[in-house]
Amino acid sequence: MAKVRALVLERQHELALRDIELPMDTGPGQVKIRIHTVGVCGSDVHYYAHGKIGPFVVNAPMVLGHEAAGTIVEVGAGVTHLKVGDRVCMEPGIPDPNSKASRLGMYNVDPAVTFWATPPIHGVLTPEVVHPANYTYRLPDNVSFAEGAMVEPFAVGMQAASKAKIVPGDTAVVLGAGPIGTMVAIAALAGGCARAIVADLAQPKLDIATRYQGVIPVNIREQSLSEEVARLTDGWGADIIFECSGAPKAWETIMELPRPGGVIVAVGLPVNPVGFDISSASTKEIRIETVFRYAHQYERSIALLGSGRVDLKPLISETFGFEDSIKAFDRALEGRPSDVKLQIVME
Ligand code: NAD
Ligand code: ZN
Incomplete structure (x- = not known):
């Protein structure tokens, strides 16, 4: 254990930038990373505002932050694929590799998974962190730390796109243009x-x-989404609907959007159960998919960023220094409509 400075959620509504004891020994199979950039996620802000997300309750002080990139400063015994100085980003969830879920390839739904900044596990808004090398991924030279810290939410988008089983040329509808919907x-x-x-x-x-080629915006305050989808698809409907708002209201009319045989991918997580029109879904034989974080998406996400085909930089609205991280969280809490992703830079 070592005493380190961190952004600590003491309890609901109370953040402190203070010293805290965290494990800092780099064991076998682990690496120590000097954190460079951490994204502020809706879930971090939710814990700050509400002190809990569903069954996960902040009962003890917890370091926030799980969208991170940095540089390897120490390599534990047996680690061969990473070395000191490598620029990396990290997958915040660590499953039990021998669990049934992991052996099925679905390590994201392993009931034993531990995840940064999900009570009682500390997050990474602190200068250094120790992490399993197997969940630490090297960044190509042309991918910045800022983009590296965006891989975590982008991996959710990649999981959703994978679950949809896209066919080239498909038309998608995305409900919600927050960071998740946009990604x-x-x-x-x-x-x-x-x-x-x-x-x-x-x-x-x-x-x-709309800065991204292929995006067609629909402001649902001004336009009827179902009419727009019908107009753009000659009345047939869209191949894929990604629900990314988490708003119960979105589910009330969602069945107006897919084509017969289309798919609805539930990404948004409504706080309470929502109603769903099974009869309409059945008569169209709609396929339903769900997404919980991601599995096996980091390498492909980084490959897309490195290829230059995906640029996430336009989504970074503002960057704060570590000493201003409480300001970053208060800004996130404001929920400015022009903010997509706020980030904190440690060094
Ligand atoms: P966000 O709140 O920043 O974005 C939601 C957006 O939806 C906002 O821009 C809002 O204006 C818009 N919106 C609200 N009602 C709408 C409606 N009826 N139709 C269309 N848009 C509407 O949230 P975010 O960080 O982008 O996350 C989105 C959702 O994804 C949340 O529910 C979050 O919990 C969930 N999430 C799920 C996973 C997962 O693994 N399944 C991972 C991360 C986030
Ligand atoms: Zn996140």
Whole structure:
């Protein structure tokens, strides 16, 4: 254990930048990473505002942050694929590799998974962190730390695009243009969708999404989404609907959007159970997919960033220094419609 400075959520509504004891020994199979950039995620902000997410309750002080990139400063015994000085990003969830879920390839739904900044596990808004080398991924030289810290939410988009089983030329609808919806749209377009009709109520968010070729914005305050989808698909409907708002209201009319045989991918996580029109889904034989974080998506996400085909930099709205990290969280709490991703730089 070592005393280190960290952004600590003491309890609901109370953040402190203070010293805390954290494990800092680099064991076999582990690496120590000097953290460079950490993204502020909706879940971090939710813990700050509400002190819990579903069954995960902040009962003790917890370091926030799970979207991170940095540089390897120490390599544990037996680690061969990483060396000191490598620029990396990290997968925040560590499963039990021998669990049934892991052996099925679904390590993201391993009940034993531990995940940064999900109580009681500390996050990484602190200068250094020790992590399994197997969940640490090297960044190509042309991918910045800022983009490296975006791999975590982008991997959610990649998981959604993978679960959709996109066929080249598909038309997608994305409900919600927050960071997740926008990254789902980007992943869906990279995965072969010809166009992504992105719907939101906040025009500034739509304006940012529209910077990506293939995105067709629909402001649902001004336009009927189902009419737009019908118009753009000659009345047939869209091949894939990605629900990324988490808004119960989105589910009320979602069945107006898919074509017969289309797919709905539930990415947004409504706080309470929502109703779903099974009869309409059945008569169209709609396929339903769900997404929980990601499995096996980091390497492909980094490959897309390195290829230059995906650029996530336009989604970074503002960067704060570590000493200003409480300001970053208060800004996130404001929920400015023009903010997509806020980041904190440690050094
Ligand atoms: P966000 O709140 O920043 O974005 C949601 C967006 O949806 C906002 O821009 C909002 O204006 C818009 N919106 C609200 N109601 C709408 C409606 N009826 N139709 C269309 N758009 C609407 O959230 P985010 O960080 O982008 O995350 C989105 C959702 O994804 C959340 O529910 C979050 O919990 C969930 N999430 C799921 C996973 C997963 O593994 N499944 C991972 C991360 C986040
Ligand atoms: Zn996140």
